[in-house]
Amino acid sequence: MPFANxxxxxxxxxxxxxxxxxxxxxxxxxxxxxxxxxxxxxxLVEEVADGGWGRADETLTLARMGLTKPE
Structure with missing residues (x-):
């Protein structure tokens, strides 16, 4: 079964x-x-809580990525 996450x-x-x-x-x-x-x-399209993931030993947040949460 093909699967993408x-x-x-x-x-x-x-x-x-x-x-x-x-x-x-x-x-x-x-x-x-x-x-x-x-x-x-x-x-499967999943949403991860802000600050709930990281890359290269850095916790990623919307602010660090220069993104804002849509209203």
Missing amino acids: FKFPEGVVDAASKEEIIHRTTAMFVEFFGEQARPYSMV
Whole structure:
């Protein structure tokens, strides 16, 4: 089963963007594996709490990345 897991800072990806990520990722799986992969494709879009992840030994926050949480 093709599987993709996307993680984004909480609040920076709206519902429409999540839906587009799911559709486009599924389309990529189908392009690569064929139409038979569509019903078995799984795409997980997760939101991570601000400061709940890091890279290169640095805790990332929206402020450090120069992002703001949409109102």
